[in-house]
Amino acid sequence: MKTILVVDDEEKVRKLYYDLFTEEGFHVKLASNVLAALKIIGRKKIDVMLLDINMPEIEGTVLYQISKLFHKEVKIIVSSVYPIAFQLEKIQGAVDYYDKSNGIDELLKKVKKVLDTDKLIQTQ
Numbered sequence: 477m478k479t480i481l482v483v484d485d486e487e488k489v490r491k492l493y494y495d496l497f498t499e500e501g502f503h504v505k506l507a508s509n510v511l512a513a514l515k516i517i518g519r520k521k522i523d524v525m526l527l528d529i530n531m532p533e534i535e536g537t538v539l540y541q542i543s544k545l546f547h548k549e550v551k552i553i554v555s556s557v558y559p560i561a562f563q564l565e566k567i568q569g570a571v572d573y574y575d576k577s578n579g580i581d582e583l584l585k586k587v588k589k590v591l592d593t594d595k596l597i598q599t600q
Contacts, residue, residue: 477501477502477503478502478503478523478524478591479502479503479504479505479520479521479522479523479524480493480497480502480503480504480505480522480523480524480525480526480587481504481505481506481507481513481516481517481520481522481524481525481526481550482494482497482504482505482506482507482526483507483509483510483512483513483525483526483527483528483531483536483539484507484508484526484528484531484555485508485509485528485530485531485532486528487508489528489576490506490508492580493526493580493583494506496580496583496584497584497587500584502587505520505522509531509532509533509534510531510533510534510535510536510538510539511533511534513525513539514539514542517543517547517550522547522550523550523551523591524550524551524552524553524587524590524591525543525550525551525552525553526553526555526574526583526587527539527540527552527553527554527555527567527570528554528555528556529554529556529558529563529566529567530556530557530558536554536556536567537566537567540552540554540567540570544569551571551590551591552567552570552571553570553571553572553573553574553583553586553587553590554566554567554570554572554573554574555574555576555583556573556574556575556576557575557576557577558575559575560573560575563575571590572586572589572590574586
């Protein structure tokens with residue numbers, strides 16, 4: 477079973493994503509901030525991280541940089557209320573970008589695409 481880590485400071489967003497992805501058969505971990513996310517990444521194998529940019533205390537950009545240095549295997553999808561162009565300016569190199577105004581069906585497609593691509597790489 478693939479594991480998704482949702483890093484978002486908004487509880488309603490975390491719950492929405494948790495419900496969506498558990499219903500789809502994924503194992504879901506939740507973090508309300510960067511420090512909580514780092515604890516989870518240090519202990520669990522994470523396949524995909526959904527990363528919000530704007531969070532209190534430490535921004536998602538910092539977690540992205542740490543993940544790229546120490547947890548390279550984690551596929552990161554930036555998930556923000558900001559338009560995609562702004563997300564690309566803040567965080568370059570994520571596997572995908574998601575504007576929360578596009579609806580959760582779009583996010584589900586993006587996650588499945590990332591995991592399908594990962595499956596193709598493993599079978600080659």
